Amino acid sequence: MIPAPERLRSKAIPTSVPGELDAARHRTTALRVGLALAALGLLAVVVVLSRGLEPLPTSYFATGSGGVVVLDLSTSVDQQKAQRAHRVLKTLSETEGRVGLVVFSDTAYEMLPPDTRSEELRPLLPFFAPRATPEPDGRRSGFPGRPSGQRPTATSLNSPWSQTFRGGTRISTGLAEARRMIERDGDRRLSVTLLSDLDNSGFDTSQLVEEITTYQREGITLRVIPLFPQPDDRSLFVRIAGEKTLVERAELLRNTDVEERQSLVGAFPTALVIAIAALLLVLAASERLLGRLDWRVAR
Structure with missing residues:
Protein backbone atom coordinates (compact mmCIF):
# COMPACT_ATOMS: atom_id res chain seq x y z
CA MET A 1 0.00 0.00 0.00
CA ILE A 2 1.31 3.46 -0.96
CA PRO A 3 1.83 5.76 2.07
CA ALA A 4 -0.48 8.75 2.35
CA PRO A 5 2.27 11.40 1.75
CA GLU A 6 3.24 9.61 -1.47
CA ARG A 7 -0.38 9.57 -2.65
CA LEU A 8 -0.72 13.33 -2.03
CA ARG A 9 2.33 14.21 -4.11
CA SER A 10 1.70 15.47 -7.64
CA LYS A 11 2.79 13.23 -10.47
CA ALA A 12 6.16 13.99 -12.03
CA ILE A 13 8.13 12.74 -14.98
CA PRO A 14 11.20 10.79 -13.82
CA THR A 15 14.50 11.93 -15.30
CA SER A 16 18.13 10.99 -14.83
CA VAL A 17 19.41 14.47 -15.80
CA PRO A 18 17.47 16.95 -13.61
CA GLY A 19 20.21 19.55 -13.93
CA GLU A 20 19.38 20.05 -17.56
CA LEU A 21 15.92 21.29 -16.56
CA ASP A 22 17.11 23.90 -14.04
CA ALA A 23 16.98 26.75 -16.57
CA ALA A 24 13.40 25.88 -17.54
CA ARG A 25 12.41 25.55 -13.89
CA HIS A 26 13.88 28.96 -12.99
CA ARG A 27 12.27 30.54 -16.05
CA THR A 28 8.88 29.06 -15.16
CA THR A 29 9.16 30.22 -11.54
CA ALA A 30 10.09 33.77 -12.61
CA LEU A 31 7.22 33.81 -15.11
CA ARG A 32 4.77 32.57 -12.49
CA VAL A 33 5.86 35.20 -9.95
CA GLY A 34 5.84 37.96 -12.58
CA LEU A 35 2.34 37.14 -13.81
CA ALA A 36 1.05 36.90 -10.23
CA LEU A 37 2.49 40.33 -9.36
CA ALA A 38 1.09 41.80 -12.58
CA ALA A 39 -2.36 40.39 -11.83
CA LEU A 40 -2.31 41.75 -8.27
CA GLY A 41 -1.12 45.15 -9.50
CA LEU A 42 -3.84 45.36 -12.15
CA LEU A 43 -6.45 44.24 -9.64
CA ALA A 44 -5.38 47.10 -7.35
CA VAL A 45 -5.61 49.54 -10.27
CA VAL A 46 -9.13 48.31 -11.09
CA VAL A 47 -10.23 48.78 -7.47
CA VAL A 48 -8.77 52.30 -7.30
CA LEU A 49 -10.30 53.34 -10.62
CA SER A 50 -13.71 51.92 -9.73
CA ARG A 51 -13.73 53.79 -6.41
CA GLY A 52 -12.70 56.99 -8.14
CA LEU A 53 -15.51 57.10 -10.68
CA GLU A 54 -17.29 60.46 -10.61
CA PRO A 55 -20.63 60.12 -12.39
CA PHE A 127 -50.04 69.69 -8.68
CA PHE A 128 -46.92 71.43 -10.02
CA ALA A 129 -47.50 70.86 -13.74
CA PRO A 130 -47.95 74.00 -15.88
CA ARG A 131 -51.57 74.98 -16.45
CA ALA A 132 -53.26 77.24 -18.96
CA THR A 133 -56.18 79.65 -18.56
CA PRO A 134 -58.41 81.15 -21.27
CA GLU A 135 -57.68 84.62 -22.59
CA PRO A 136 -60.31 87.14 -21.45
CA ASP A 137 -61.26 88.02 -25.05
CA GLY A 138 -61.00 84.48 -26.38
CA ARG A 139 -58.33 85.39 -28.94
CA ARG A 140 -55.43 83.17 -29.84
CA SER A 141 -52.80 83.28 -27.16
CA GLY A 142 -49.77 83.60 -29.42
CA PHE A 143 -47.94 80.90 -27.42
CA PRO A 144 -46.65 78.19 -29.80
CA GLY A 145 -48.11 74.76 -29.19
CA ARG A 146 -50.98 76.00 -27.00
CA PRO A 147 -54.66 75.78 -27.96
CA SER A 148 -56.43 78.92 -29.11
CA GLY A 149 -57.42 81.23 -26.31
CA GLN A 150 -55.07 79.76 -23.68
CA ARG A 151 -51.97 81.14 -21.99
CA PRO A 152 -49.83 80.13 -19.00
CA THR A 153 -51.13 81.26 -15.66
CA ARG A 261 -34.48 56.77 -16.37
CA GLN A 262 -31.29 55.88 -14.57
CA SER A 263 -29.86 57.04 -11.29
CA LEU A 264 -26.37 57.89 -12.51
CA VAL A 265 -25.04 59.10 -15.82
CA GLY A 266 -21.31 59.42 -16.32
CA ALA A 267 -18.52 59.46 -18.88
CA PHE A 268 -17.35 56.13 -20.32
CA PRO A 269 -14.70 54.74 -17.90
CA THR A 270 -11.98 54.18 -20.50
CA ALA A 271 -9.14 53.72 -18.01
CA LEU A 272 -11.15 51.20 -15.99
CA VAL A 273 -12.04 49.17 -19.08
CA ILE A 274 -8.38 49.10 -20.20
CA ALA A 275 -7.25 47.96 -16.75
CA ILE A 276 -9.87 45.18 -16.68
CA ALA A 277 -8.89 44.05 -20.19
CA ALA A 278 -5.20 43.95 -19.19
CA LEU A 279 -6.06 41.92 -16.09
CA LEU A 280 -7.98 39.42 -18.20
CA LEU A 281 -5.04 39.14 -20.60
CA VAL A 282 -2.66 38.44 -17.73
CA LEU A 283 -4.96 35.75 -16.37
CA ALA A 284 -5.29 34.22 -19.84
CA ALA A 285 -1.50 34.27 -20.28
CA SER A 286 -1.06 32.62 -16.90
CA GLU A 287 -3.49 29.88 -17.84
CA ARG A 288 -1.83 29.37 -21.22
CA LEU A 289 1.81 29.48 -20.16
CA LEU A 290 1.63 27.94 -16.70
CA GLY A 291 -0.84 25.14 -17.27
CA ARG A 292 -0.12 21.63 -16.06
CA LEU A 293 2.14 19.55 -18.25
CA ASP A 294 0.18 17.21 -20.46
CA TRP A 295 1.27 14.44 -22.82
CA ARG A 296 -0.01 11.52 -24.76
CA VAL A 297 1.39 8.12 -25.66
CA ALA A 298 3.12 8.08 -29.03
CA ARG A 299 1.63 5.71 -31.59
Whole structure:
Protein backbone atom coordinates (compact mmCIF):
# COMPACT_ATOMS: atom_id res chain seq x y z
CA MET A 1 0.00 0.00 0.00
CA ILE A 2 1.31 3.46 -0.96
CA PRO A 3 1.83 5.76 2.07
CA ALA A 4 -0.48 8.75 2.35
CA PRO A 5 2.27 11.40 1.75
CA GLU A 6 3.24 9.61 -1.47
CA ARG A 7 -0.38 9.57 -2.65
CA LEU A 8 -0.72 13.33 -2.03
CA ARG A 9 2.33 14.21 -4.11
CA SER A 10 1.70 15.47 -7.64
CA LYS A 11 2.79 13.23 -10.47
CA ALA A 12 6.16 13.99 -12.03
CA ILE A 13 8.13 12.74 -14.98
CA PRO A 14 11.20 10.79 -13.82
CA THR A 15 14.50 11.93 -15.30
CA SER A 16 18.13 10.99 -14.83
CA VAL A 17 19.41 14.47 -15.80
CA PRO A 18 17.47 16.95 -13.61
CA GLY A 19 20.21 19.55 -13.93
CA GLU A 20 19.38 20.05 -17.56
CA LEU A 21 15.92 21.29 -16.56
CA ASP A 22 17.11 23.90 -14.04
CA ALA A 23 16.98 26.75 -16.57
CA ALA A 24 13.40 25.88 -17.54
CA ARG A 25 12.41 25.55 -13.89
CA HIS A 26 13.88 28.96 -12.99
CA ARG A 27 12.27 30.54 -16.05
CA THR A 28 8.88 29.06 -15.16
CA THR A 29 9.16 30.22 -11.54
CA ALA A 30 10.09 33.77 -12.61
CA LEU A 31 7.22 33.81 -15.11
CA ARG A 32 4.77 32.57 -12.49
CA VAL A 33 5.86 35.20 -9.95
CA GLY A 34 5.84 37.96 -12.58
CA LEU A 35 2.34 37.14 -13.81
CA ALA A 36 1.05 36.90 -10.23
CA LEU A 37 2.49 40.33 -9.36
CA ALA A 38 1.09 41.80 -12.58
CA ALA A 39 -2.36 40.39 -11.83
CA LEU A 40 -2.31 41.75 -8.27
CA GLY A 41 -1.12 45.15 -9.50
CA LEU A 42 -3.84 45.36 -12.15
CA LEU A 43 -6.45 44.24 -9.64
CA ALA A 44 -5.38 47.10 -7.35
CA VAL A 45 -5.61 49.54 -10.27
CA VAL A 46 -9.13 48.31 -11.09
CA VAL A 47 -10.23 48.78 -7.47
CA VAL A 48 -8.77 52.30 -7.30
CA LEU A 49 -10.30 53.34 -10.62
CA SER A 50 -13.71 51.92 -9.73
CA ARG A 51 -13.73 53.79 -6.41
CA GLY A 52 -12.70 56.99 -8.14
CA LEU A 53 -15.51 57.10 -10.68
CA GLU A 54 -17.29 60.46 -10.61
CA PRO A 55 -20.63 60.12 -12.39
CA LEU A 56 -22.61 63.21 -13.16
CA PRO A 57 -25.32 63.76 -10.55
CA THR A 58 -28.86 63.61 -11.86
CA SER A 59 -30.49 63.67 -8.45
CA TYR A 60 -29.37 67.18 -7.38
CA PHE A 61 -28.03 65.76 -4.13
CA ALA A 62 -24.42 66.41 -3.22
CA THR A 63 -23.49 62.73 -2.88
CA GLY A 64 -25.69 61.46 -5.67
CA SER A 65 -27.04 58.80 -3.31
CA GLY A 66 -30.03 60.56 -1.82
CA GLY A 67 -31.17 63.22 0.57
CA VAL A 68 -34.05 65.42 1.65
CA VAL A 69 -35.93 67.86 -0.58
CA VAL A 70 -37.21 70.98 1.19
CA LEU A 71 -40.02 72.42 -0.96
CA ASP A 72 -41.38 75.96 -0.64
CA LEU A 73 -45.21 76.02 -0.87
CA SER A 74 -45.74 79.59 0.29
CA THR A 75 -48.17 81.90 -1.49
CA SER A 76 -45.32 83.64 -3.32
CA VAL A 77 -44.69 80.47 -5.39
CA ASP A 78 -46.73 81.06 -8.54
CA GLN A 79 -47.18 78.83 -11.58
CA GLN A 80 -43.93 79.89 -13.23
CA LYS A 81 -41.94 78.97 -10.14
CA ALA A 82 -43.98 75.78 -9.68
CA GLN A 83 -43.09 74.76 -13.24
CA ARG A 84 -39.38 74.75 -12.36
CA ALA A 85 -40.16 72.76 -9.20
CA HIS A 86 -42.11 70.33 -11.39
CA ARG A 87 -39.10 69.72 -13.64
CA VAL A 88 -36.84 69.10 -10.65
CA LEU A 89 -39.30 66.75 -8.94
CA LYS A 90 -39.84 64.87 -12.19
CA THR A 91 -36.08 64.36 -12.60
CA LEU A 92 -35.82 63.14 -9.01
CA SER A 93 -38.72 60.73 -9.50
CA GLU A 94 -36.87 59.12 -12.43
CA THR A 95 -33.61 58.45 -10.57
CA GLU A 96 -34.76 55.29 -8.74
CA GLY A 97 -33.02 56.52 -5.60
CA ARG A 98 -34.06 57.37 -2.06
CA VAL A 99 -35.47 60.72 -1.11
CA GLY A 100 -37.21 62.51 1.74
CA LEU A 101 -39.57 65.44 1.38
CA VAL A 102 -40.33 68.42 3.60
CA VAL A 103 -42.89 71.04 2.60
CA PHE A 104 -43.01 74.43 4.28
CA SER A 105 -44.28 77.97 4.29
CA ASP A 106 -44.29 79.66 7.69
CA THR A 107 -44.42 76.15 9.21
CA ALA A 108 -43.02 72.84 7.97
CA TYR A 109 -43.84 69.18 8.13
CA GLU A 110 -42.37 65.92 6.92
CA MET A 111 -44.25 64.50 3.95
CA LEU A 112 -41.88 61.61 3.06
CA PRO A 113 -39.14 60.05 5.24
CA PRO A 114 -35.55 59.99 3.88
CA ASP A 115 -35.62 56.33 2.81
CA THR A 116 -38.65 56.71 0.51
CA ARG A 117 -38.26 55.50 -3.07
CA SER A 118 -38.04 58.50 -5.36
CA GLU A 119 -40.87 57.20 -7.55
CA GLU A 120 -43.22 58.11 -4.68
CA LEU A 121 -42.82 61.74 -5.82
CA ARG A 122 -44.78 61.05 -9.01
CA PRO A 123 -48.28 61.51 -7.49
CA LEU A 124 -47.23 65.06 -6.55
CA LEU A 125 -46.25 66.07 -10.09
CA PRO A 126 -49.75 67.01 -11.35
CA PHE A 127 -50.04 69.69 -8.68
CA PHE A 128 -46.92 71.43 -10.02
CA ALA A 129 -47.50 70.86 -13.74
CA PRO A 130 -47.95 74.00 -15.88
CA ARG A 131 -51.57 74.98 -16.45
CA ALA A 132 -53.26 77.24 -18.96
CA THR A 133 -56.18 79.65 -18.56
CA PRO A 134 -58.41 81.15 -21.27
CA GLU A 135 -57.68 84.62 -22.59
CA PRO A 136 -60.31 87.14 -21.45
CA ASP A 137 -61.26 88.02 -25.05
CA GLY A 138 -61.00 84.48 -26.38
CA ARG A 139 -58.33 85.39 -28.94
CA ARG A 140 -55.43 83.17 -29.84
CA SER A 141 -52.80 83.28 -27.16
CA GLY A 142 -49.77 83.60 -29.42
CA PHE A 143 -47.94 80.90 -27.42
CA PRO A 144 -46.65 78.19 -29.80
CA GLY A 145 -48.11 74.76 -29.19
CA ARG A 146 -50.98 76.00 -27.00
CA PRO A 147 -54.66 75.78 -27.96
CA SER A 148 -56.43 78.92 -29.11
CA GLY A 149 -57.42 81.23 -26.31
CA GLN A 150 -55.07 79.76 -23.68
CA ARG A 151 -51.97 81.14 -21.99
CA PRO A 152 -49.83 80.13 -19.00
CA THR A 153 -51.13 81.26 -15.66
CA ALA A 154 -49.15 83.36 -13.21
CA THR A 155 -51.44 82.85 -10.25
CA SER A 156 -50.51 81.24 -6.94
CA LEU A 157 -50.10 77.49 -6.88
CA ASN A 158 -53.39 75.64 -6.37
CA SER A 159 -52.72 72.42 -4.49
CA PRO A 160 -54.14 70.36 -1.60
CA TRP A 161 -51.81 72.33 0.69
CA SER A 162 -53.02 75.76 -0.36
CA GLN A 163 -55.32 76.08 2.65
CA THR A 164 -52.57 74.95 5.04
CA PHE A 165 -49.71 77.08 3.74
CA ARG A 166 -51.24 80.52 3.46
CA GLY A 167 -48.60 82.40 5.43
CA GLY A 168 -45.28 83.93 4.47
CA THR A 169 -42.00 82.18 3.90
CA ARG A 170 -39.77 81.01 6.75
CA ILE A 171 -37.02 78.95 5.20
CA SER A 172 -35.48 78.14 8.56
CA THR A 173 -38.49 75.99 9.50
CA GLY A 174 -38.06 73.76 6.44
CA LEU A 175 -34.30 73.42 6.91
CA ALA A 176 -34.71 72.65 10.61
CA GLU A 177 -37.23 69.89 9.86
CA ALA A 178 -34.90 68.36 7.24
CA ARG A 179 -31.99 68.46 9.70
CA ARG A 180 -34.03 66.68 12.36
CA MET A 181 -34.96 63.98 9.82
CA ILE A 182 -31.28 63.41 8.98
CA GLU A 183 -30.34 63.30 12.67
CA ARG A 184 -33.11 60.78 13.30
CA ASP A 185 -32.07 58.67 10.29
CA GLY A 186 -28.44 58.74 11.45
CA ASP A 187 -26.97 59.02 7.93
CA ARG A 188 -24.81 62.14 7.72
CA ARG A 189 -24.10 61.49 4.05
CA LEU A 190 -27.59 62.68 3.20
CA SER A 191 -27.69 66.21 1.85
CA VAL A 192 -30.52 68.74 1.69
CA THR A 193 -31.84 70.33 -1.50
CA LEU A 194 -33.93 73.46 -1.01
CA LEU A 195 -36.42 74.53 -3.70
CA SER A 196 -37.54 78.08 -2.94
CA ASP A 197 -37.99 81.53 -4.43
CA LEU A 198 -35.96 82.74 -1.39
CA ASP A 199 -38.62 85.36 -0.60
CA ASN A 200 -37.95 84.90 3.08
CA SER A 201 -39.61 86.83 5.88
CA GLY A 202 -37.42 89.48 7.45
CA PHE A 203 -38.41 88.11 10.86
CA ASP A 204 -36.77 84.78 9.90
CA THR A 205 -33.31 86.10 8.98
CA SER A 206 -31.65 85.46 12.33
CA GLN A 207 -33.16 81.95 12.60
CA LEU A 208 -32.04 81.20 9.04
CA VAL A 209 -28.47 82.28 9.80
CA GLU A 210 -28.48 80.11 12.92
CA GLU A 211 -29.86 77.09 11.04
CA ILE A 212 -27.32 77.33 8.20
CA THR A 213 -24.55 77.68 10.79
CA THR A 214 -25.83 74.46 12.39
CA TYR A 215 -25.70 72.74 8.99
CA GLN A 216 -22.08 73.77 8.55
CA ARG A 217 -21.15 72.69 12.06
CA GLU A 218 -22.79 69.28 11.66
CA GLY A 219 -21.40 68.71 8.16
CA ILE A 220 -24.77 68.62 6.36
CA THR A 221 -24.44 69.72 2.74
CA LEU A 222 -27.04 72.24 1.56
CA ARG A 223 -27.87 72.84 -2.10
CA VAL A 224 -30.35 75.46 -3.25
CA ILE A 225 -32.40 75.41 -6.45
CA PRO A 226 -33.70 78.99 -6.74
CA LEU A 227 -37.23 79.37 -8.13
CA PHE A 228 -36.76 82.65 -10.01
CA PRO A 229 -35.92 84.73 -6.93
CA GLN A 230 -35.78 88.52 -6.86
CA PRO A 231 -32.19 89.84 -7.04
CA ASP A 232 -32.34 91.20 -3.48
CA ASP A 233 -33.60 87.90 -2.08
CA ARG A 234 -30.92 85.96 -3.97
CA SER A 235 -28.16 88.31 -2.80
CA LEU A 236 -29.26 88.04 0.83
CA PHE A 237 -29.28 84.24 0.72
CA VAL A 238 -25.86 84.15 -0.95
CA ARG A 239 -24.47 86.33 1.83
CA ILE A 240 -25.87 83.93 4.41
CA ALA A 241 -25.16 80.54 2.81
CA GLY A 242 -22.51 81.26 0.17
CA GLU A 243 -22.56 81.29 -3.63
CA LYS A 244 -21.55 77.62 -3.89
CA THR A 245 -24.82 76.46 -2.38
CA LEU A 246 -26.80 77.59 -5.44
CA VAL A 247 -27.44 75.18 -8.28
CA GLU A 248 -26.75 77.19 -11.42
CA ARG A 249 -28.92 77.19 -14.53
CA ALA A 250 -26.42 75.11 -16.54
CA GLU A 251 -26.70 72.22 -14.07
CA LEU A 252 -30.48 72.54 -13.99
CA LEU A 253 -30.66 72.23 -17.77
CA ARG A 254 -28.23 69.31 -17.81
CA ASN A 255 -30.11 67.39 -15.16
CA THR A 256 -33.64 68.04 -16.41
CA ASP A 257 -32.62 66.94 -19.91
CA VAL A 258 -31.61 63.49 -18.66
CA GLU A 259 -34.49 61.18 -19.52
CA GLU A 260 -32.76 57.80 -19.60
CA ARG A 261 -34.48 56.77 -16.37
CA GLN A 262 -31.29 55.88 -14.57
CA SER A 263 -29.86 57.04 -11.29
CA LEU A 264 -26.37 57.89 -12.51
CA VAL A 265 -25.04 59.10 -15.82
CA GLY A 266 -21.31 59.42 -16.32
CA ALA A 267 -18.52 59.46 -18.88
CA PHE A 268 -17.35 56.13 -20.32
CA PRO A 269 -14.70 54.74 -17.90
CA THR A 270 -11.98 54.18 -20.50
CA ALA A 271 -9.14 53.72 -18.01
CA LEU A 272 -11.15 51.20 -15.99
CA VAL A 273 -12.04 49.17 -19.08
CA ILE A 274 -8.38 49.10 -20.20
CA ALA A 275 -7.25 47.96 -16.75
CA ILE A 276 -9.87 45.18 -16.68
CA ALA A 277 -8.89 44.05 -20.19
CA ALA A 278 -5.20 43.95 -19.19
CA LEU A 279 -6.06 41.92 -16.09
CA LEU A 280 -7.98 39.42 -18.20
CA LEU A 281 -5.04 39.14 -20.60
CA VAL A 282 -2.66 38.44 -17.73
CA LEU A 283 -4.96 35.75 -16.37
CA ALA A 284 -5.29 34.22 -19.84
CA ALA A 285 -1.50 34.27 -20.28
CA SER A 286 -1.06 32.62 -16.90
CA GLU A 287 -3.49 29.88 -17.84
CA ARG A 288 -1.83 29.37 -21.22
CA LEU A 289 1.81 29.48 -20.16
CA LEU A 290 1.63 27.94 -16.70
CA GLY A 291 -0.84 25.14 -17.27
CA ARG A 292 -0.12 21.63 -16.06
CA LEU A 293 2.14 19.55 -18.25
CA ASP A 294 0.18 17.21 -20.46
CA TRP A 295 1.27 14.44 -22.82
CA ARG A 296 -0.01 11.52 -24.76
CA VAL A 297 1.39 8.12 -25.66
CA ALA A 298 3.12 8.08 -29.03
CA ARG A 299 1.63 5.71 -31.59
